[in-house]
Amino acid sequence: MTELALSALRPGDRAVIKHLHTSTPHIRQRLMELGMTRGASVELIRVAPMGDPLEVKIKGYRLSLRKMEAEAIVVRREK
């Protein structure tokens, strides 16, 4: 099982969300309400030019979040 943090993906990688270990509950809820739920498909599109934040594709739209938040999201890479 290749489980890793969302922040560890490379641009173009596709993965499925397994867990959200976000420490702040209302951020966790917000992320889920925005579509980052367990089992959802996520694709890393790019990293900002200065290294942070990240842009992902989720539920058909683009969302940007900081590496710090992305580190708490555990995903499994799709082939």
Next chain:
Amino acid sequence: MAPVLHEVRFRNIAVIGNPNAGKTTLFNALTGLRQKVGNYPGVTVEKKEGRIDFDNGLEATLIDLPGTYSLTANSPDEQIATDILLGRANHTPPPQLVICVVDASNIERNLYLVSQIIDQNLPVIVALNMVDVATDQGTRIDIATLERELGVRVIPTVANKGIGIQELKHAILFNNISTGRLRQWRLPELVQKECQELVGMLQSFDKMPEHIAFHNAILLLTTPGSVPDQVERYSPEILEHVRKDHQKLDFLGFDRQSVFVESRYKWIREVCAKSVVQEKQTDLTVSDKIDRFVTHRVWGFLVFLALMAIMFQSIFSWANAPMELIGDGFNWIGQQVTRLMPPGDLRDLTVNGALAGVSAVVAFLPQIAFLFLFLGLLEDTGYMSRAAFIMDRLMSRVGLHGKSFIPLLSSFACAIPGIMATRTIENPKDRLATMLVAPLMSCSARLPVYTLLIAAFVPGTTVLGIFSLAGVTLFSMYLLGLVAALVMAWLFKKTLLKGAPPVFIMELPPYKIPSLKSVLLHTWERSRLFLKKAGTIILGVSIVLWFLATYPKIEHATPSEQLKHSFVGMTGQMIEPLIKPLGFDWKVGIGLIGSLLQREVFVSTMGTIYNIQNSDQSNGSVSLKEQMRSDRNPVTGARTFTALTAICIMVYYVLAMQCMSTVAVMRRETNGWKWPLFQIGYMTSLAYGATFVVYHAGLFLGFGG
């Protein structure tokens, strides 16, 4: 079929939807220019209302609720929307109909909010907006099926082209009863059971209507800790029951937070499976292609710099022509009044007090309008989010949000639009920190002051052989402002406005061609507000200043002597001991007082003191420069102005809060006097302290005299 809307004159219809779903464009399409903007009492959330006219002569009130992703309110904006929909806002009654604007190209996430709205048991109509974008990306939506699944009318629209608006209006008149198929989303059985029980208890113990009880039950069950928000709302039996529920559900292995969200999305997936067909997209979308360029390591920054350069160009040069026109216009009015009114104090008050004041505010208008226009266009195309995306790393270093960058940058032209542009920052503390430091970015009003002083006192030597010392000095002043802003922001976030580091979760909407109509309307509305609010304060201040500069009167005095012996002059002399440690004398003191109106007034005040008539014109400046350079203190013989004092005045101007118009806008945006007064306090202290240090360091290093 007869309209179901009868007495519709005061009917309340709410428009709600995700940010970037085109809600505002739709609102504008429905109401046209018949809208007004205000504030909800007690909060800094904007209240927008409009009137919608129907063909048959009926009309209704439309409320544009703040854009929100969910009713589980995370920000003051969302809280307002939730409160109004639940009918617990005292200032606004619950709407009789809700129009949910859904972005068809992003339908899954948008339906989340719709599912929550349907839970509220209010009549709903879904405006399925941006169907053109959806079609372009290969999404086909079966309207009839979607209507069946949701239980409400779904009207496809393309708001920025006016498509579907008539059908929407028709639906508002004839299909405004359906509240939707309640709670089609299913919780796991055990959770459902606990939830129902809690709802029942909330209804009986706390007397809540069913839909509010349901909303609260979800909040209570998803609270991570044992103490929910606003605990005083609930009776102790409820809280005890909730505690037990938490234990039970946790024990059974449910993730209390995610189970509700996931249940909704499960239902949404089912609805979409039946009504939405998505063709596989293999090519990069146009947006993707643009983004590759715009967020590129090198090109991205160049694009950004180019856009900012254009923005500043428009402020500094294109706005000049209208500004001169306005100046000429007011001069003409002044001349007419002078001609028509009998000489005396009333005429003087009107021309030099009131008119001068009003023209000072209106003179701002072209710059502010251009800025709003530019910012509005950037926002509408979708570029703003990319700018925030690129700059976030830098901003987060000082504890700010990526979205703080553009407001701060536009404050280089004028802090007023900059402060207003902070509305997009959700976190109130981040927003406040940005607003507090925005005026430190050297605005265009300071430029005449810098120009005068540099021209008069900075020698024409070069640095490193290529850069003129004058240019370097100017650049340093701007740099000082920028550094001060970043440092103070960092300080505020560490102390006063301490909070969690800003969360940067931001949608990057697809690029679109901006709707000129919307942007112009928006610019007009913002400018109008500025004129109204700042205008009233400035008019007051300028009349008072005129009074203080004219009385007490002296017989046969030159304007310079009159000024010296007026209240303003006396105040200048009074505060001289205060500003002496900074190297300033009473003449500068008068200039500082005058700058309260507009910073540029420093230049014209100096002109009056030295008896120069048109000191803002180039030959006037030359004589003013020479006058200032040669002016000596009658008692000590020392020169009033040296290069050091010039630098000190500039440093003071970089850091001090002087502009009353900005104060007026801060008052409005923060809904109170506390923060504007704090801003005046901290900036004045900063200016005083820094100038003190510079002056004495300069003296020590032998630069004085």
